[in-house]
Amino acid sequence: MNNTQLKNSNKVYQKAEIQARVYFHALLNVIKSRKVFPTLEKNLEELVGKPLISRILTAPAKSVKNKEYSSYIHWLVKTGSLTSYLDRSISYIYLRDLGKSLDSDETRDRINHVVKDLEKYLTKTNKEPFRLVELYRWAQKEQIEATFIWLMDKLKMVSDHIPEGMDQDNAKRKLIKIIAGVLLHEFEEMEESISSNERAKRLDEAIRLGYCYGLTYPFIDDLLDADVLTDHEKKQYSQLLRTTFTQREVAEWEEWAGENEELIRFVHQELGEAFSFINERISKEVKEKFFDQVFIFYQSQEIDREKNLSDPNFTNEELYLPVILKSSSSRLLVRSLIGNSDIEIDNRTFYYGLYNQLSDDFTDLFQDYESGAVTPYTYYLAYHNDRNDLINPFELYWAVIYYLIHHVYQSDKKTAQIILNRAINGLKRNKERLGEGKYHQLMNVFARNMDSFHQSILQLMNKINDVDFFDKLLRDNMLNTMKKERKEKKTFLNHSKTIRNELNKRLRIGRSYGLDEPITEAANYSLASDAKRLRPIVASMIATDIYQLDQVTIIPLLKSLEYMHTASLIFDDLPSQDNASIRRGKPTLHEAYNSATAELTGLFLTQKAYEEQATLDQFDTKTVLELIQYSAKMTAEMCKGQAIDLESKGKKLTLPELNQMCYFKTGIGFEAAIMMPMILAQAPDKEKELMKKYAYHAGIAFQIKDDLLDVEGKKDIIGKPIGNDEDNDSSTFVSVLGKTEAKKAMWEHYCEAQESLNGMPESANFLRHLLDYFINREK
Structure with a gap:
C-alpha cells in the first residue's frame, strides 16, 4: 500500500474526527445546560394540544396493534387519516434522507405533491405495494426496462451468494433501500422540464450507482459483522478493502488462506466491478468527496468492530466519535453519488445521522450485547454501575433531538412535531417488540436520571396511537412478504418434489406379453x-x-x-x-x-x-x-x-x-x-x-x-x-x-x-x- 495515500486517507479521517468531536461536545454542553428535558417537555405539550383528543378517539386499538399492510391502509382511508399519515411520513424522509428544511415553501410544495401522488396510488389499489409487476410497468413508463432487468438479475445473484449465518432478507432489504434512496435524491434534483431521454439516462445511472454503493451493506458491513468468516479471514478481507479505499482502485486478488475463498472471490469481483463503475461515472470533484466519505465510513466501522466489550477503559469520545462518523458518512455518501454539494444540506445530514444510529442501536441492544459488540448502549449497560463518567446514550439521544429541533432547524414547530412523533413511534415499537417487563427493565437503567420526562413519554406512548410512519410499514411489510414468499416457495418446491418422486415411480410401462418389447x-x-x-x-x-x-x-x-x-x-x-x-x-x-x-x-x-x-x-x-x-x-x-x-x-x-x-x-x-x-x-x-x-x-x-x-x-x-x-x-x-x-x-x-x-x-x-x-x- 502506498504510504502517501494512506497518510492522506488518515488525514481525511482526522479532519472528520475533529468535526465529530465539536458536535459531540456541543451535545454535552446541551446536556450540562439542563435545558434538554424542560424544553422537550414543552414541545411534547404542544404536540399533545387539541389534536390529541381526536387522535385518541379515532384510533382503534386493534388497527394500531395489527399493522398488516392492507388492513392498516384501509383503516387510514376509512378514518380520513391517510393524508396526515403520509404528510408526516414524507416530511420525515425529506428531513432525514434529503437534508431539507420544512420551513421552505419549495420543500412544502414538493412534499404535498408527493403526498397527493402516493395517496392516489394507495387508494387505487388494496394489494401489496410496489409489486414486481408494478415496478416493471413503472420501468417501462420511464424507458428503463433494461436497467430493471439488470437489477433483478443482480439482486438474484446477491441473494444466491449470501451465506448461511447472515440475514438474507435484511441484507436484501438494505440494498433495495439504498437504491431507493439514491433514486429519491435523483428525483429531487431533476427539473420538470428535463427530456424523457435525459430522465431515463439519469434514472438508469441512479439505479446502477445505488446498487454499486448498496453492495457495501451485505458484502462489507454485514459480512464482517457476521460469524461467517474466521478472524484471520476478516483481517485478510479488511486489508483488501483498506488497500482499495486508500489507493482508490480495486486491489489485486492475492492468495487466500481460509475456507471461504469461493465466497470472497465472488464478493471481491462484484465489489470490484461496482467500485470501478462508480469510479468511472462520477466527476473528479465528486470522486474526491465520495472516496473521502467511503474511507471515513469504513474506518469508523473498523474502529468500532475491533472494540471488545470486556475492555472497561473506553472513553466517551472513543465510544461516540466513530458512531457519529459512520452514521453521518453513510448518508453523505448517497448525496455525494449524485454530485450535490449544498453545504447547508450536508451539515443537516451530518447532524441527523447520530439520531438514527442511536435509535437503531437501542433496537438492536440485546442482540449486540449477546454478540459482544460495543455500542454506546451495550457499553453503558455493562459498566454504568462501575463508571460515573460514562455518558448515558439514551440521554444523549434526547440531546440530539433537542439539538436538531432547536439548533439545526431553528425551533420550527412542524419539524419538532415530526421528530418527536418519530421518537415516540420508535419507543412504542421497541416496547411492543421487547414486552412490557423487558422494556421497563431497560428503562430502569437508561431512564433512571430522567424520571419526570420519561413518565411524560410513557403517557404519550400509551395515549397517542397515530405516530406511525409509512417507511416503517413498508419495511415491516417487505420483510414479512420476503419471509412469506420464501416459505411459500419452499412449500411449492417440496410439494413439486413429492409429486415428481411419486410420479417417477408410476411412469414405467410394463410389458404386455412378458416378452422382450x-x-x-x-x-x-x-x-x-x-x-x-x-x-x-x-x-x-x-x-x-x-x-x-x-x-x-x-x-x-x-x-x-x-x-x-x-x-x-x-x-x-x-x-x-x-x-x-x-x-x-x-x-x-x-x-x-x-x-x-x-x-x-x-x-x-x-x-x-x-x-x-x-x-x-x-x-x-x-x-x-x-x-x-x-x-x-x-x-x-x-x-x-x-x-x-x-x-x-x-x-x-x-x-x-x-x-x-x-x-x-x-x-x-x-x-x-x-x-x-x-x-x-x-x-x-x-x-x-x-x-x-x-x-x-x-x-x-x-x-x-x-x-x-x-x-x-x-x-x-x-x-x-x-x-x-x-x-x-x-x-x-x-x-x-x-x-x-x-x-x-x-x-x-x-x-x-x-x-x-x-x-x-x-x-x-x-x-x-x-x-x-x-x-x-x-x-
Whole structure:
C-alpha cells in the first residue's frame, strides 16, 4: 500500500474526527445546560394540544396493534387519516434522507405533491405495494426496462451468494433501500422540464450507482459483522478493502488462506466491478468527496468492530466519535453519488445521522450485547454501575433531538412535531417488540436520571396511537412478504418434489406379453431421466390445491401428460427435425437406439397417454370425453407448431410469427397441463379464460428463457449442449430480437401472466412462484 495515500486517507479521517468531536461536545454542553428535558417537555405539550383528543378517539386499538399492510391502509382511508399519515411520513424522509428544511415553501410544495401522488396510488389499489409487476410497468413508463432487468438479475445473484449465518432478507432489504434512496435524491434534483431521454439516462445511472454503493451493506458491513468468516479471514478481507479505499482502485486478488475463498472471490469481483463503475461515472470533484466519505465510513466501522466489550477503559469520545462518523458518512455518501454539494444540506445530514444510529442501536441492544459488540448502549449497560463518567446514550439521544429541533432547524414547530412523533413511534415499537417487563427493565437503567420526562413519554406512548410512519410499514411489510414468499416457495418446491418422486415411480410401462418389447424398453429409457415433470406437477397442483380433486383419482391424467410431453421431445430430437444428440443429460433416443425405434416410441407414448385418460372412470363420462377430445385437439395443434418450426429453419420470422409458433409448439402443452384438470373439475368459464391467458404468456416466457439459456446457459447445468438453435439455423426470440429485447419480451409476458392471476383465488398463488421459477431457472 502506498504510504502517501494512506497518510492522506488518515488525514481525511482526522479532519472528520475533529468535526465529530465539536458536535459531540456541543451535545454535552446541551446536556450540562439542563435545558434538554424542560424544553422537550414543552414541545411534547404542544404536540399533545387539541389534536390529541381526536387522535385518541379515532384510533382503534386493534388497527394500531395489527399493522398488516392492507388492513392498516384501509383503516387510514376509512378514518380520513391517510393524508396526515403520509404528510408526516414524507416530511420525515425529506428531513432525514434529503437534508431539507420544512420551513421552505419549495420543500412544502414538493412534499404535498408527493403526498397527493402516493395517496392516489394507495387508494387505487388494496394489494401489496410496489409489486414486481408494478415496478416493471413503472420501468417501462420511464424507458428503463433494461436497467430493471439488470437489477433483478443482480439482486438474484446477491441473494444466491449470501451465506448461511447472515440475514438474507435484511441484507436484501438494505440494498433495495439504498437504491431507493439514491433514486429519491435523483428525483429531487431533476427539473420538470428535463427530456424523457435525459430522465431515463439519469434514472438508469441512479439505479446502477445505488446498487454499486448498496453492495457495501451485505458484502462489507454485514459480512464482517457476521460469524461467517474466521478472524484471520476478516483481517485478510479488511486489508483488501483498506488497500482499495486508500489507493482508490480495486486491489489485486492475492492468495487466500481460509475456507471461504469461493465466497470472497465472488464478493471481491462484484465489489470490484461496482467500485470501478462508480469510479468511472462520477466527476473528479465528486470522486474526491465520495472516496473521502467511503474511507471515513469504513474506518469508523473498523474502529468500532475491533472494540471488545470486556475492555472497561473506553472513553466517551472513543465510544461516540466513530458512531457519529459512520452514521453521518453513510448518508453523505448517497448525496455525494449524485454530485450535490449544498453545504447547508450536508451539515443537516451530518447532524441527523447520530439520531438514527442511536435509535437503531437501542433496537438492536440485546442482540449486540449477546454478540459482544460495543455500542454506546451495550457499553453503558455493562459498566454504568462501575463508571460515573460514562455518558448515558439514551440521554444523549434526547440531546440530539433537542439539538436538531432547536439548533439545526431553528425551533420550527412542524419539524419538532415530526421528530418527536418519530421518537415516540420508535419507543412504542421497541416496547411492543421487547414486552412490557423487558422494556421497563431497560428503562430502569437508561431512564433512571430522567424520571419526570420519561413518565411524560410513557403517557404519550400509551395515549397517542397515530405516530406511525409509512417507511416503517413498508419495511415491516417487505420483510414479512420476503419471509412469506420464501416459505411459500419452499412449500411449492417440496410439494413439486413429492409429486415428481411419486410420479417417477408410476411412469414405467410394463410389458404386455412378458416378452422382450423394444418399444416398451425404449419408452422407459426416455421416461427414466432427470426430467422436471413440470406439466404433471402443474396439473396436480391445479387439481388438488385449487379445485380439491383427489390426488389418487387424477394419477392417470398426470401420467398421460408426461407421456405426451416425452413423445413430443422424441420427435423433436429426430435427425429429420432438430437432430439433437443429448436430452436430459443423456443420449437422445434415436442415438441410443435408432430413428425408426424413436419414431415408433413417440407414437406408442401418444397412444399410451390416451389409454391413461380413458381410465379416469371416477369422473363423469361426458367430462372424460371432453377431456380426451381436448387432448387430441391440443396434440394436433402441437404438430402444427413443430411443422411451422421446421419450415422456418433458415428463415427470419417476425415476432408475431415467432409468438404463434411458440404457442403451438410449446405453449399448448403447458396450457393442456392447466386446462385438463380444470375440465375434470368443471371449473367456471371465467376462470378457464383467465388461466388460458396465464398459460399463453407463461408458456412464451418459458420458451424465451429456453432460448436465452441456449446462448447464456451452462452445459453441465442444462444437461445439453448450448448453441443448438444457432447450429440448426432456427428462429428464436434471441435471434429475432437480440438478448436485451428478448429479456424485455420475457418480462412483458411474465407481467401479463401475473396480472391474469389477479382474478383467481388465493390458492392459485403457487402459479406466481412457478412464473418466478420460469424466468429465474438455470436449466
